[in-house]
Amino acid sequence: MSTDNTADIVIAGAGIGGLTAALALHARGIGAIVLEAADEIRPLGVGINIQPAAIAELTALGLGEAIAATGIPTREHRYLDYRGRVLWAEPRGSRPGTPARSTPSTPMVDRDPLPSWGRGRVTLLGDGAHLMYPIGANGASQAILDAAVLAAELAAPGDTPAALRRYEAARRPATTAIVHANRDMDDAERAIAVGRDENKAGAIAGITRNYRAVVEQRHGIN
Structure with a gap:
């Protein structure tokens, strides 16, 4: 699948990051060709969590009402054991969402942070x-933030290679920190899983607090 225009920017992949990049570029008056191997984009029947900083970027692109109409606001953040028992819970969001009916198991897969994302007129974003690791529910959100920064840098004065290097300088340290924070969270949760139940709630609260501090620091949230 590709768009029918003669833009100078080619985006490989119509995933969350690629489509957000195309929209963000369009909002700045920059056209792009989007290439996708699939013949059509279909719903996959799964849900993802989008963090507030990414929601803000999508809202700025005019998608706020559509997200509000189709999304489910987060009601609560829960940690459950393998039997489905709640070990710790924290209210989230501004209004109730839909309670989960099952406890999914998600494979933990990541990759060591790259020393660079590209050279010349080529760069990477998203996955x-x-x-x-999906444990931090941050992959899609970071792809959206990548797209927003990439569009902003490409719209700034100067040549394309310099814009891509500025984009990488802005985003690579932040995403590297979050990759490592996700790993640390996974290691900590695995250690807690074999501990005594009465000690788990406080430990989980500490893990969540530490992870949130890393993410907020990288997003410039005080």
Whole structure:
């Protein structure tokens, strides 16, 4: 699948990051060709979590009402054991969402952070740049933030290679920190899983607090 225009920018992949990049570029008056191996984009029947910083970027692109109409606001953050028992819970979001009916198991797959994302007029974003454990529910959100920064840099004065290097300088340290934070969270949760139940709630609260601090620091949230 590709768009029917003669833009100078080619985006390989119509995933969350690729489509957000195309929209962000369009909003700045920059056209792009989007290439996708699939003949059509279909719903996969799964849900993802989008963090507030990424929601803000999508809202700025005019998608706020569509997200509100189709998304499910987060109601609560829960940690459950393998029997489905709640070990720790924390309210989230501004209004109730839909309670989960099952406890899914997600494979933990990531990749060591790359020393660079490209050269010349080529760069990466999203999972291609920083595949991370899904445990932090941050992969899609980081792809959206990549797209927003990439569009901003490409719209700035100067040549394309310099814009791509600025984009990488802005995003690679942040995503590297989050990749490592996701790993640390996974290691900590595995250690907690074999501990005594009465000690788990406080330990999980500490893990969540530490992870949130890393993410907020990288997003410039005070």
